[in-house]
Every structure is written in structure tokens, then in C-alpha cells.
Amino acid sequence: MTDTAKTTGWRGSESLWLEAAYNLLLEQGVEAVRVLPLAKSLNLSRTSFYSHFDSREALLDALVRRWRDKNTGNLVGQTTAPAGSIAEALLNLFDCWLSTDLFDNRFDFAIRNWALGNPTLKQILEENDQTRITAIRAMFARFGFSPDQAQVRAFTVYYTQIGYISMMVREEKPARIARMPFYIETFSGTRPTDAEFAAFKARHGLPRTGSQ
Numbered sequence: 001m002t003d004t005a006k007t008t009g010w011r012g013s014e015s016l017w018l019e020a021a022y023n024l025l026l027e028q029g030v031e032a033v034r035v036l037p038l039a040k041s042l043n044l045s046r047t048s049f050y051s052h053f054d055s056r057e058a059l060l061d062a063l064v065r066r067w068r069d070k071n072t073g074n075l076v077g078q079t080t081a082p083a084g085s086i087a088e089a090l091l092n093l094f095d096c097w098l099s100t101d102l103f104d105n106r107f108d109f110a111i112r113n114w115a116l117g118n119p120t121l122k123q124i125l126e127e128n129d130q131t132r133i134t135a136i137r138a139m140f141a142r143f144g145f146s147p148d149q150a151q152v153r154a155f156t157v158y159y160t161q162i163g164y165i166s167m168m169v170r171e172e173k174p175a176r177i178a179r180m181p182f183y184i185e186t187f188s189g190t191r192p193t194d195a196e197f198a199a200f201k202a203r204h205g206l207p208r209t210g211s212q
Contacts, residue, residue: 011048018066021059026106030114033060064124067104067111072128074102079139086143087192090157090184091200093136097161098173098204105165112166133158140188157187177201 020041024032035056039046053059075096083089096103115122133154140150160183163169180200185191192200198208 011051012042012044014052014062016042017049017052017059018062021063022066022107025063025110025114029110030060030118033063035059064111064121067107068124068128071103071108072131075132076135078102079135085190085192085196086140086145086188087184087190088196089139089143090188091180091192091196093139093157094180094183094200095203097164098177109165109168129158129162153187173204174206177204177206 017038020038021033024037024041033056035046035049039049049059053062075093078092078096079089081089081092083092097105111121111125115125136157137150137154140153141147145153177200181191181197202208
């Protein structure tokens with residue numbers, strides 16, 4: 001698409017505007033997500049925005065839906081993925097912590113910051129947190145943990161990860177993966193088998209062999 005085409009009728013697309021809004025949210029916070037800066041970043045007119053969204057609020061609502069569908073939707077899906085043991089089930093969940101295609105930590109952080117000053121979003125965030133915890137609790141219950149055990153273990157798993165997000169912890173992937181069997185032992189009382197852990201490492205681009 002040439003610059004000439006952009007200035008002679010091209011209005012972008014809804015996904016293009018949403019992606020630009022997402023980037024601004026992550027880099028500068030919600031106050032920066034406004035129509036004029038977005039239009040400038042895309043080299044489009046302000047009026048082009050209104051071909052896709054009725055208002056800035058509609059764009060912000062779309063951002064929240066994108067976050068919910070990706071982060072909460074994928075997390076819940078991973079808790080129900082096929083697994084032969086609680087250790088393997090936790091490794092399925094841990095895929096979220098390592099793959100931005102499944103779970104976007106920076107997006108979660110940005111939403112949490114935004115919610116500090118927005119009571120409506122805070123309620124939505126709390127509902128999504130509860131949905132995630134409920135899914136993790138059901139995962140533990142599926143492998144024979146009592147209701148109380150499943151609840152507390154779900155809290156422990158989830159709050160640990162939210163701590164990672166809130167503290168903006170940065171780790172090299174191999175180092176984090178190497179510790180994951182110990183986290184699983186802490187969370188569940190059991191460690192993954194060599195085969196379970198090898199499969200997990202392989203799908204995250206590490207050699208299957210090596211100590212836990």
C-alpha cells in the first residue's frame with residue numbers, strides 16, 4: 001500500500017487500528033490510546049478511525065475483549081488440555097507462561113495498571129481472575145485433589161504467576177524451564193516424569209535430554 005493510496009481513500013482496517021492501540025497501551029498506558037496519536041502513527045486521518053469504531057470508548061472495549069479472549073480464553077483452554085497426570089496438566093498450563101501466542105504477560109500487566117483507575121475494568125479484571133482460578137481449581141480436582149486442596153493450590157499457582165507479571169520478572173527461558181519441575185513439585189506434591197518434561201522442553205525449543 002503506497003502513501004498515495006493511504007491519502008486517497010484508504011481507511012485502514014479495524015484490526016490495524018486495534019493493533020496500533022494495543023501497542024500504545026503497552027508502551028505508554030491507556031491515557032495515550034487516543035484517536036489523534038493513533039491516526040498519526042498509522043499515517044491516516046482521524047475520520048478514518050470512525051469508519052471502524054464509533055468512539056474511543058468502543059476501541060477501548062475492543063482492547064479489553066482482545067485481552068479477555070486471548071489471555072483468559074487460552075489459560076482456561078490449557079487447563080483442560082489432555083494430560084495423564086497433574087504434573088503434565090501443570091506443564092500444559094505453564095505453556096501459557098512461555099508462549100506469547102497463548103498468554104501475553106505485557107498485556108495482562110497493562111490491563112492491571114489500567115484497572116487501578118477504572119472501577120468498571122477492575123470488576124472485569126476480578127471476574128477474569130476468578131474465571132482463571134476456577135479453571136485451575138477444576139484441573140486439580142480432576143486429578144483427585146480435595147476441594148480445599150484444589151482451591152489453595154489453584155491460588156498458589158495463579159498468584160505466583162501474577163507476581164511474576166506484576167514484578168515484571170525477566171528470566172532467560174532455559175533457566176525458567178529448568179526450575180519448572182520444582183515449581184510443579186511445590187504446587188502438586190509430584191514432579192513430572194522424564195518423558196513429560198522432555199516433551200514440554202521440546203515444544204519450547206529446548207533439547208529433550210538433560211536433568212530436571
